[in-house]
Amino acid sequence: MPNLPATGLRALAFAIARAWGSAEEEAAIVADHLVAANLAGHDSHGVGMLPTYVRVFRQGCLVPNRELRTVADAGAVLVFDADRGVGQRMAKLAVAQGIERARALGAAVVALRDSCHIGRIGAYGEQAAAAGLVFLGFVNVADHDPVVAPFGAAEARLGTNPFCAALPAAAGEEPAVLLDMATSTIAFGKARVARNKGLPVPEGTLLDREGRPTTDPAPMVDRFEGALTAFGLHKGSGLAILCELLGAALTGGQTITDPMRHGIVNNMLAILIDPARFATGERGPAAVAAVADWIRAARPAPGFDRVRLPGEPERESRARRLAEGVPIDERSLEEILEAGVALGLDRVRLAATARGEG
Ligand SMILES: NC(=O)c1ccc[n+]([C@@H]2O[C@H](COP(=O)([O-])OP(=O)(O)OC[C@H]3O[C@@H](n4cnc5c(N)ncnc54)[C@H](O)[C@@H]3O)[C@@H](O)[C@H]2O)c1
Missing domain, CATH: 3.30.1370.60 (Malate/L-lactate/L-sulpholactate dehydrogenase, NADPH binding domain)
Known part of the structure; x- marks a missing residue:
């Protein structure tokens, strides 16, 4: 799985949004948002959404x-x-x-x-x-x-x-x-990412068409068959x-x-x-900070390195991915390039853009 630079992914998303007709300001907002989602670790809501956006654009939605x-x-x-x-x-x-x-x-x-x-x-x-x-x-x-x-x-x-x-x-x-x-239990896009990587989804997250537990995301992602829990x-x-x-x-x-x-x-x-x-004065912000510290200071359970507040995993991911790039699986990248081609963009140039060479 290649790691792509955030700057390349942003340029890729910007090019596709421009190609569906968004003005520069709108294309920049979309590109910034999608790449921020990838950096936060939410690939389900990052540039992998572009093929869906191109599909709904083409049907007028x-x-x-x-x-x-x-x-x-x-x-x-x-x-x-x-x-x-x-x-x-x-x-x-x-x-x-x-x-x-x-x-x-x-x-x-x-x-x-x-x-x-x-x-x-x-x-x-x-x-x-x-x-x-x-x-x-x-x-x-x-x-x-x-x-x-x-x-x-x-x-x-x-x-x-x-x-x-x-x-x-x-x-x-x-x-x-x-x-x-x-x-x-998991975002739909996480099932899509798992299907694209050929991986099962975690137990307890998905039901098959009969309502029985399953870990195979393909029927749900490809045909909306079954249900997430x-x-x-x-x-x-x-x-x-x-x-x-x-x-x-x-x-x-x-x-x-x-x-x-x-x-x-x-x-x-x-x-x-x-x-x-x-009207709490300084007490309000101090109490928020005190509660946050209290939660973080809890003794970690076996298998956990430390206790985090909501939002911290995304912050850690952002720091890591800004340094190392964003992992995008081949199938997701292929789907994005195809979406760009469907709007008349050149596949080779788009792939180079994604690698940060555009
Ligand atoms: N626009 C839409 O229609 C739509 C629909 C569904 C989801 N989404 C987006 O999908 C994204 C992913 O959602 P998700 O439910 O898969 O997120 P998730 O399960 O990865 O995280 C959910 C929350 O739990 C926190 N969290 C995760 N691990 C933690 C830990 N170890 N300790 C403490 N807190 C922790 C996160 O900081 C986050 O606030 C979100 O950004 C959501 O807005 C959008």
Whole structure:
């Protein structure tokens, strides 16, 4: 498996986004977002998404250069419709407006409807935390075959509906805590990565078409056959259902029960809170730091080197991959090059770009 430099992958993603018609600013946002996901260790939401984006672009379900449309502005509540715009830019713009509103009012609730895939939700948690705000995001996945079985079900009824929570540290620093997760036991893209590497998925993460446990990701990835399990039994399943209800049903976005065009849509309910409004003075940030230290100082269980907070594995991955490059398996790279060729790009030049030679 070759390691490719982040700069090469960014140039590759930028070239493909430009080729589907995104203006420079939008292409740069997509490329930065995807490579940041790879650097964070989430290859499921990195440049490996490009073939999916090209497919949904070609069927009219990803529309470049959309204006973010304000549907309602009710003070603390802002509702935007992305009209299937490029999700990484739509969500970034919506969260930016939420940040302004939360700074003015102390808190803001942002609904983003009908966006094409917005990628790694942690990016928006980081955006809010960098502005000194707490972030809670409930997201559904729609316009797509269901892939996750609710607790007790033998078949899929939900998307991988991610949840994200971020707490800021000092201004300009990385979030103190960044919990960013699919509500399935593993993200769908992780099953795709396993299939591309010819590896099984971990036990307990997947059901076959009869609802029996399996570790073979191919039927799910190739034909949406079977179902991923919801994480944490009935509790995680409950959170997945809440992401569907809060992210889409409440906000007027597309739910899993609406007719499908087989694109990939995300709807998000984001809550932004200014922690300064709790009037804790220095006690609030000090208490966050104290709790974080307390958790980290726990004696590690057998098989663990140390105890981490949510967000730390991604930070460690970023440092490692910036130094060593990003491992991309041959099949995933091949699929990305094919996607570029389908948009009229030259395969040899694109491969050189990915290696950082472009
Ligand atoms: N846009 C979409 O439709 C969509 C759908 C599903 C998932 N996603 C994205 O997929 C990505 C991957 O999700 P995932 O569920 O596979 O993530 P994951 O299981 O790798 O990590 C989930 C969370 O657990 C934390 N964590 C992991 N290992 C830890 C450890 N040893 N100690 C402490 N904390 C630890 C991570 O920091 C992270 O906050 C996320 O960025 C998510 O936003 C997006």
